[in-house]
Amino acid sequence: MATRMENAGPAVMGLNTHNRQFVGQPKAPSQLGPQTASPQPMGTQKPETNAFQAGPGIRFGDDWKRSLQLPSKDTRVKTSDVTATKGNEFEDYCLKRELLMGIFEMGWEKPSPIQEESIPIALSGRDILARAKNGTGKSGAYLIPLLERIDMKKDHIQAIVMVPTRELALQVSQISIQISKHLGGVKVMATTGGTNLRDDIMRLDETVHVVIATPGRILDLIKKGIAKVDKVQMMVMDEADKLLSRDFVVLIEDIIGFLAKNRQILLYSATFPISVQTFMAKHLQKPYEINLMEELTLKGITQYYAYVTERQKVHCLNTLFSRLQINQSIIFCNSTQRVELLAKKITQLGYSCFYIHAKMMQEYRNRVFHDFRNGLCRNLVCTDLFTRGIDIQAVNVVINFDFPRNAETYLHRIGRSGRYGHLGLAINLITAEDRFNLKTIEDQLVTDIKPIPGSIDKSLYVAEFHSVDPDCEDEAEAEAEVFKPAGGSDAL
Numbered sequence: 001m002a003t004r005m006e007n008a009g010p011a012v013m014g015l016n017t018h019n020r021q022f023v024g025q026p027k028a029p030s031q032l033g034p035q036t037a038s039p040q041p042m043g044t045q046k047p048e049t050n051a052f053q054a055g056p057g058i059r060f061g062d063d064w065k066r067s068l069q070l071p072s073k074d075t076r077v078k079t080s081d082v083t084a085t086k087g088n089e090f091e092d093y094c095l096k097r098e099l100l101m102g103i104f105e106m107g108w109e110k111p112s113p114i115q116e117e118s119i120p121i122a123l124s125g126r127d128i129l130a131r132a133k134n135g136t137g138k139s140g141a142y143l144i145p146l147l148e149r150i151d152m153k154k155d156h157i158q159a160i161v162m163v164p165t166r167e168l169a170l171q172v173s174q175i176s177i178q179i180s181k182h183l184g185g186v187k188v189m190a191t192t193g194g195t196n197l198r199d200d201i202m203r204l205d206e207t208v209h210v211v212i213a214t215p216g217r218i219l220d221l222i223k224k225g226i227a228k229v230d231k232v233q234m235m236v237m238d239e240a241d242k243l244l245s246r247d248f249v250v251l252i253e254d255i256i257g258f259l260a261k262n263r264q265i266l267l268y269s270a271t272f273p274i275s276v277q278t279f280m281a282k283h284l285q286k287p288y289e290i291n292l293m294e295e296l297t298l299k300g301i302t303q304y305y306a307y308v309t310e311r312q313k314v315h316c317l318n319t320l321f322s323r324l325q326i327n328q329s330i331i332f333c334n335s336t337q338r339v340e341l342l343a344k345k346i347t348q349l350g351y352s353c354f355y356i357h358a359k360m361m362q363e364y365r366n367r368v369f370h371d372f373r374n375g376l377c378r379n380l381v382c383t384d385l386f387t388r389g390i391d392i393q394a395v396n397v398v399i400n401f402d403f404p405r406n407a408e409t410y411l412h413r414i415g416r417s418g419r420y421g422h423l424g425l426a427i428n429l430i431t432a433e434d435r436f437n438l439k440t441i442e443d444q445l446v447t448d449i450k451p452i453p454g455s456i457d458k459s460l461y462v463a464e465f466h467s468v469d470p471d472c473e474d475e476a477e478a479e480a481e482v483f484k485p486a487g488g489s490d491a492l
Helices: 097-105 113-123 138-148 166-179 197-204 215-223 249-257 275-283 310-323 336-349 362-373 407-414 432-445
Strands: 128-131 159-162 188-191 210-213 234-238 264-269 288-291 301-307 328-332 353-356 379-382 395-400 424-430
Touching (some): 113 128, 113 264, 138 159, 138 264, 166 362, 188 197, 197 215, 210 215, 215 249, 336 379, 407 424, 407 432, 424 432
Parallel strands (some): 128 264, 128 288, 159 234, 188 210, 328 379, 328 395, 353 379
8 A cells, every 4th residue: 555755855856956966866666565755676686697608509409498597487467468379389480599598588488469470470571460459569579570580691771660759669679689689799779859860870880780760760861871771671660550640651651662672561559540551552562460459458457437626636646646556657647738747746745756748858758768667766647658559567557647538549548557468457537528538438449447446456456576677778778867857837
């Protein structure tokens, strides 16, 4: 049960403007303990240096699995979203042993349904249109075959992964680096808008095999002649529905125009609008279609609503903090201004809190994302910037402080909890203006959002959490400089 911090300092992070020193840095929250002023660090102890070295020392018949540095076994209950498989193993796909080592050291024991369906088809070189729920392993479904097909003897860009947000680019690059760490030579680069173009130019002057990028930045690099993509054999579009929206589709079309005619295109998303059909007919060659979305919402997420007035929202949030057992929570608002105001209010209530939105400088966003992911704060307030693909498995509670405007946004928001078949809780603060929208979203998603009970059973959203060693993270991306300080009016 969460309790207030006794000696709460300024937990929304910032810089002392007089001496440029960090102020108010909270300690990391405990995994299951109370929400107090002095929580314990999350995550497992770093493993000792791996004595096993991939490469010439590997011989057929070696018991190579015994030498792996595996994370703590995840004993949490999993739903059928990830357990309803055909019983395949990663070894069944004839992957390089060094790639298998990285997969197992990520803690991935067996392929999920989307990985079972996708990996062998992607390895064959065929185009794919895949629809699967958030948090069921889509990143692994395309990264595993992508890395398997990289030829390290060639020094040009061989694959591009397109994502809609900078945070998702950072996350995907981190996963890629960890999975490929035993391959000995795969060069992965993340490039997004808001970062130093000179750094990207210097990195592309050297060997890069895989580029994870947002559309605007990679198109800029291509047009400047810096990123050579004419030999790219695979292009992946993660969160493809967003990439094919009006904000991005023109950029995507331009990028494809620079690729070779025989390139492979893989599309992955939880939702696909009508525009996807037009794109598929124009650019995909007899795509293999995967649809694992008979039910739209994740089975492990319990959904509630609390009927409140606008003035009661902060008080209701305070009550939830005091009664819920929160590992980490993500709290959504509908505007950047309300994000900053709410973060300040939460800090005044005595709880540790970060916030993030699209109008922040990129270096601030990188630092907040990196530190929240590594458990340095319990609560994150954000806009819909954080709804796309972000996978932080310690998050077991999502709160819609402002109810979303459409079913697609709601689906992506609540999908930040209950990752990879685990349990999660979604709580919606509903005003009189939201009640019709609530019914519409229930009907469109064919889901049941129930009134919040006086006491919520902890077994619905609390389970023992084991984190994966974060050492895989790209140091260049992780070393952002400062936090964004809270500001704005006191009125919310």
